[in-house]
Amino acid sequence: xNNKEKADEYFSKNKSKIKDSDxxxxxxxxxxxxxxxxxxxxxxxxxxxxxxxxxxxxxxWGPMHWGHAKTRDFVNWDRLPVALAPDDxxxxxxxxxxxxxxxxxHILVYTVHSNDKEEQTVEIGDGVNYKAVSDKPVIGIDKxxxxxxxxxxxxxxxxxxxxVYYCIASAKNDRGFGSIxxxxxxxxxxxxxxxILFENxxxxxxxxxCPDFFKLGNKYVLVISVMxxxxxxxxxxxxxxxxxxxxxxxxxxxxxIPNGRGKTFDFGFDFYAPQSLYADGRTLSVAWLxxxxxxxxxxxxxWCGQTTFPRELRLEGNDxxxxxxxxxxxxYKNKYHTSFILNRNKEYIDNDxxxxxARFDFDIENIDADKLTLFLVANDEYNSFIKINMKKKTLxxxxxxxxxxxxxxxxxxxxxxxxDGQLSLxxxxxxxxxxxxxxxxxxxxxxxxxxxxxxxxxxxxxDGKLKIDVxxxxxx
Numbered sequence: 200x201n202n203k204e205k206a207d208e209y210f211s212k213n214k215s216k217i218k219d220s221d222x223x224x225x226x227x228x229x230x231x232x233x234x235x236x237x238x239x240x241x242x243x244x245x246x247x248x249x250x251x252x253x254x255x256x257x258x259x260w261g262p263m264h265w266g267h268a269k270t271r272d273f274v275n276w277d278r279l280p281v282a283l284a285p286d287d288x289x290x291x292x293x294x295x296x297x298x299x300x301x302x303x304x305h306i307l308v309y310t311v312h313s314n315d316k317e318e319q320t321v322e323i324g325d326g327v328n329y330k331a332v333s334d335k336p337v338i339g340i341d342k343x344x345x346x347x348x349x350x351x352x353x354x355x356x357x358x359x360x361x362x363v364y365y366c367i368a369s370a371k372n373d374r375g376f377g378s379i380x381x382x383x384x385x386x387x388x389x390x391x392x393x394x395i396l397f398e399n400x401x402x403x404x405x406x407x408x409c410p411d412f413f414k415l416g417n418k419y420v421l422v423i424s425v426m427x428x429x430x431x432x433x434x435x436x437x438x439x440x441x442x443x444x445x446x447x448x449x450x451x452x453x454x455x456i457p458n459g460r461g462k463t464f465d466f467g468f469d470f471y472a473p474q475s476l477y478a479d480g481r482t483l484s485v486a487w488l489x490x491x492x493x494x495x496x497x498x499x500x501x502w503c504g505q506t507t508f509p510r511e512l513r514l515e516g517n518d519x520x521x522x523x524x525x526x527x528x529x530x531y532k533n534k535y536h537t538s539f540i541l542n543r544n545k546e547y548i549d550n551d552x553x554x555x556x557a558r559f560d561f562d563i564e565n566i567d568a569d570k571l572t573l574f575l576v577a578n579d580e581y582n583s584f585i586k587i588n589m590k591k592k593t594l595x596x597x598x599x600x601x602x603x604x605x606x607x608x609x610x611x612x613x614x615x616x617x618x619d620g621q622l623s624l625x626x627x628x629x630x631x632x633x634x635x636x637x638x639x640x641x642x643x644x645x646x647x648x649x650x651x652x653x654x655x656x657x658x659x660x661x662d663g664k665l666k667i668d669v670x671x672x673x674x675x
Contacts, residue, residue: 226505239297241297297474311336352369372398473507475512568663583646623639
């Protein structure tokens with residue numbers, strides 16, 4: 200029995216130990232064990248495939264496999280056999296990577312991590328079973344240019360253009376900064392280094408991970424998961440975070456030229472390692488709804504890790520706007536709509552808004568208030584709140600009173616646009632997460648929560664008058 204078969208056997212014997220009520224309603228999780236980065240997000244044979252960094256044996260990071268699932272609607276998932284397991288075909292753990300469809304072939308490229316050395320390999324499959332194209336990595340450390348070693352060389356992103364395969368990977372240079380290296384191949388076996396697509400000038404953390412590179416509209420986007428970022432005003436925050444650059448791609452020199460500074464992809468506490476795909480005329484993105492720095496998992500949990508609900512990306516100037524993928528709408532039930540005037544210092548509660556699995560859309564029109572607070576997943580003891588300062592044009596999100604039992608980052612404030620006293624919020628609430636989309640997704644904040652499920656109210660409080668229009672769509 201190889202390691203894939205052992206993982207599948209363990210999964211089959213233990214998955215029933217977790218009740219559906221102990222999981223999110225519409226956010227993807229592993230059936231059991233640990234997951235981190237989404238991998239191989241792709242469209243193959245009419246279905247969306249999602250692979251993910253997976254340790255079936257524990258709720259903590261461990262020997263890295265690739266879990267595998269597929270879906271047509273991002274809510275109902277078919278669990279497939281483990282796609283990759285450590286030490287099966289090539290010695291080493293199966294770290295992150297990506298996938299593409301090439302006619303009838305589903306191509307995976309990923310990092311093999313062995314003895315603190317990282318190299319890239321390729322497997323080809325039919326949507327369930329995959330086979331390595333070589334018994335050793337195809338982009339080895341011997342392909343690296345001067346100034347780069349085999350430590351921190353990972354997370355390949357593959358695409359095909361004009362009958363040539365291209366692959367970027369993150370690599371740490373001899374100054375300790377991340378660079379994005381570009382390779383090309385005509386057959387997936389023989390790869391050639393062609394240049395540095397883009398490199399860290401020291402302004403964006405240290406090591407870079409999980410690069411994503413794609414065309415959006417008529418521009419190119421480079422997305423980086425940054426390690427060791429330092430906060431600057433409200434544009435960036437400390438630690439792990441995701442930055443994107445918008446610009447042009449000079450194919451003759453293999454260089455990405457950004458139009459300006461990098462921008463924060465998601466301002467929340469729990470968003471990392473996003474992957475994109477283009478299908479059906481739209482660009483989708485999904486990320487790990489978690490964070491390396493804050494271990495909030497309950498001690499008696501049997502699973503750990505979830506993904507954001509996939510988002511549709513669009514470009515407005517040089518800004519990415521993101522909103523939940525439209526597939527969610529087919530799962531709406533118990534629709535409810537209301538409008539009201541919120542009066543000064545009078546808390547407003549409408550029990551018809553109660554839910555722990557729903558999308559809420561708020562259209563807010565200020566009359567004479569300075570501050571508005573929305574208490575989500577609330578009761579008399581618990582809440583996570585959004586506080587909006589209408590004059591200063593800021594939004595603060597707090598999960599301080601959400602039931603956290605561990606010390607963690609719990610509040611973040613960002614700048615937002617409020618035009619003529621108006622703004623919109625869309626909020627995805629699930630049993631263990633909140634995703635906030637400001638002004639049709641110009642800014643987004645994502646957070647885990649571990650709040651008792653009977654905390655299901657929304658409460659409103661302001662220091663003046665506002666008109667609020669609310670739509671609720673419960674999700675099943």
